Amino acid sequence: MKRIDGRRADQGRPVKMTKNFIIYPEGSVLIEVGNTRVLCNATVEEKVPRFLAGTGKGWVTAEYSLLPRSTQDRNSREAARGKQSGRTQEIQRLIGRSLRSIVDLESLGEKSVTIDCDVLQADGGTRTASITGGFVALTMALDKVCPKDKPFPVKDFCSAISVGLVDGKEMMDLCYAEDSNAEVDMNIVMTGAGNFVEIQGTGEEHTFTKTQLGKLLDLGEKGCKNLIANQKKVLGKIADRVGN
Numbered sequence: 704m705k706r707i708d709g710r711r712a713d714q715g716r717p718v719k720m721t722k723n724f725i726i727y728p729e730g731s732v733l734i735e736v737g738n739t740r741v742l743c744n745a746t747v748e749e750k751v752p753r754f755l756a757g758t759g760k761g762w763v764t765a766e767y768s769l770l771p772r773s774t775q776d777r778n779s780r781e782a783a784r785g786k787q788s789g790r791t792q793e794i795q796r797l798i799g800r801s802l803r804s805i806v807d808l809e810s811l812g813e814k815s816v817t818i819d820c821d822v823l824q825a826d827g828g829t830r831t832a833s834i835t836g837g838f839v840a841l842t843m844a845l846d847k848v849c850p851k852d853k854p855f856p857v858k859d860f861c862s863a864i865s866v867g868l869v870d871g872k873e874m875m876d877l878c879y880a881e882d883s884n885a886e887v888d889m890n891i892v893m894t895g896a897g898n899f900v901e902i903q904g905t906g907e908e909h910t911f912t913k914t915q916l917g918k919l920l921d922l923g924e925k926g927c928k929n930l931i932a933n934q935k936k937v938l939g940k941i942a943d944r945v946g947n
Contacts, residue, residue, distance in 0.1 A: 707880050708737070715864065715876040715926050716828075720839055720937045728819075730844030732937075734836030737878055738826035743836040744819045745844035751813045761811030761856070763841065765798035765818040767791055767833060773822045794830045795820070797901065801834045801861055801892045802841055804900045811856040814848070816841060827879040831863035831890055835930050838862065839937055846941045855944040860895030860934055864926035866919045868911060873918045875926045887911045891923030895931050895945075 710716070716737030724733040730745035751762050768791065771777050781787050798820060806816075818841055820833035838861045845856055865877050868887035882888060886909035892900040902923075904916070911919075935942040 706874070707878060710876075712872055712874045713922055713925065715929060716878070718835075718930065718933050720836060720933065722839070722843065722937060728840070728844070729847050730840035730842070732836045732840045732843070733823075734832050734839075736828055736832045736835075736876070738824060739828055739832050739878075740822070740824040741829060741832045741836055742819075742821045742823055743833060743840040744821075745837070745840040746817045746819070747844050747848050748815045748817070749813070751815050755813070759813060760808040761806075761814045761816070762808065763799060763803045763806050763811075763816045763818070765795045765802065765820060765833070765837065767795040767798060767820045767822075767830070769822045769825060769829070773825045794833070797830060797890075797892075797903075798833050798837055801863065801900050802837055804892075805838075805857060805859045805861045805894055806841075807854070807856045807858055810854050811845070811849075816844060825879065827877050827882045828865045831865050831892075834861065834863035834892060835934070839934055842938060842941060842945065846944060855947055857945045859946055860931045861892065861900065862927045862930035862934060863890060863892040864923055864930060865890050866922045866926070868909070868915060868919070873915060873922055875922045887915070887919070889919055889923070891920065891927065893924060893927040897924065897928075 719735040721733040725731040728744040729747045732743045818837040822829045867885040889904035
C-alpha cells in the first residue's frame with residue numbers, strides 16, 4: 704500500500720542532524736526526522752545525585768518537553784500547569800534509560816550528564832528522535848570533557864525508531880497520521896551491536912501475532928542500523944572513540 708508521503712513500508716523518513724545548533728551546551732544537536740524536529744542539548748556537571756555521592760560513578764538523565772505549538776493545537780507549558788504529565792515523565796525516563804545503557808558510569812566518574820530534549824515540531828516519533836539525537840549530543844559532550852588518554856565512557860551506539868501495523872501492514876517510522884491510525888504501535892531502542900535496549904509495543908484495540916511481531920522487530924532493526932550509520936557520519940572522528 705502507498706503511504707501518505709510515498710515511502711515504502713520498510714523505509715524511514717529523511718533524517719538530518721545539525722551539530723552545535725546551540726553554542727552553550729557541551730553537546731547540541733537539532734535532529735529532523737521528516738517533519739519532526741527535536742533540539743537535544745547535553746550538559747555535563749561535576750556532581751551526581753545524592754544516592755551516587757562517593758561511589759565514583761556518574762549519571763545520565765534526560766528531560767523532555769513539547770513546546771507550545773509544536774503540535775497542531777497549542778499545548779500549554781507544563782511549568783505553567785505546575786506539574787509534568789505522565790506522558791512526559793514516561794518519555795524522559797525512557798530516554799535516560801536508553802542512553803545509560805551504553806555509558807560506562809564508572810569510567811564517567813562523578814559527573815552528571817543531562818540531555819534536554821525539546822520538541823520544536825511534532826509529527827510522530829518524538830521520543831525515538833530524542834534518543835537518536837540525544838545520543839549524538841551526549842557523545843559530543845563527553846568527547847569534550849573526557850581525557851583522550853583514558854577509556855571513553857560511551858561503550859556503543861544507540862538509536863531508536865517506531866514501527867507499527869497500519870491497515871494490517873507492518874511499517875517503519877510512522878508519521879503522526881499513521882501513528883494515530885495504527886492498530887499496533889511499537890518503539891524499538893537498539894545498540895550498535897544489535898542488542899535491544901527496550902521494546903514498547905501496544906495493540907490499539909487490536910492484537911498481533913508472533914509472526915507480525917517478528918516482522919516489526921526486523922523493521923526496527925533495519926531502521927536502527929540506518930540511524931546509527933547516520934550518527935557515525937554526523938559524529939565524524941568522534942565516532943571512533945565509541946567503544947574504545
